Amino acid sequence: MHISEGVLSPAVLAGGAALTAAGTAIGLKKLDYEAIPRVALLSAAFFVATLIHVPVGPVGLHLVLNGLMGLLLGWPAFPAILIALFLQALLFQFGGLTVLGVNTVTMAVPAVACFYLYRGLLRRGGTVAAAAAGACGATAILLSGLLVAAALLFTGEGFLTVARLVALAHLPVMAVEGVISLFVFQFLKKVRPEMLEGIYGPGSH
């Protein structure tokens, strides 16, 4: 999911940086005091999950957890992902500082989109909510893949070719993330319902 440095055109890089700045500003505005530890925790989880690679398929795959982040955080997923990617770029030369904006957009926009997409269903409870949690995890990955393909569109690689490749390569990730999101959601609902206040609470919409 991380696009390397030197691949994208300056226009795409600038656009990504601008979108990230806007998203992070909104995220920080919506980030209230009680939610800070939750954001930090998920940022750390994202930081680690995207480093652990399982050698499957052509490039090896890693979890992204952006669906789960969207589900639990909403807009603050932006600063959470930005900080984790910033540290990965600094510490591991993973991604890169110039692509930081684009990489944040490709992972954080699906998180926020899925938050709004599935919030209505998640509030209903029961099987519907469980299914929605799973779908949220899977959809976020799919959207991320499409955004990566869109960013690469301007480098000459055909959108459909890349989109198909990214989508195919991430089918296993979609499945795994769907299951993870489902179980985390069910678990938190039983054990720590206050963690789901992003969905139910009036604070974030």
Place this chain on the structure above:
Amino acid sequence: MALGHIRHWVAAAVGALVSVVLVMALPALAHRVLVFAFVEGDKIQVEAKFVPDTPVRQGTVRVLEATAGRELLTGTTDDQGRFSFPIPAEAKGKRLNLRIVVEAAMGHRGEWLLKADTYLPPAAAESEAAPAAAAGTPAPAALPPGPPPTPGPSPEALEAALHRALERHLAPMKEMLAELSQRRTTLPDVLGGIGYIVGFFGLWAYFQSRRRNRP
């Protein structure tokens, strides 16, 4: 109530950290593309892999002139992540530094700078060896004032043979060096990163709390 909240959060964070450390027993890898190029005879071998050890299959190889970025040739890696090409006559003649870029799918990319001095024999030696080695390529225009020709077994042939033997023996070591110079992700790096994240948000929480406490 806020305090109770925080205690829960600390417990959850510690739990997460412990599970992270357990998971980290698995190798943590980065999706970085490692490119390595070396000369073998009059060909340049390029090897590309995802760190640590998955070859880049069907990656696009672009050979650029290092300073101007002009493209000299392109190619595709095979299933072992290798690609080889004869040293371009132009690169040989002008002693160009080559930047070899490998683009793997989905925006992954790596590059390697191959300096002229590492893939061509030193300038003085080349002027003697080049005519013998490559008949097709034009020899450098001006011959520097070399040592007077020595009798006995031709020194050029000796030099060329030595050069080849050394290359053969040094290639694996160069590859090892390339791998070593590539920083691996280690557990302390990851723990440090988590520490930074906690610190950043702690700082944010600190300023938020000051704002809240102010009447």
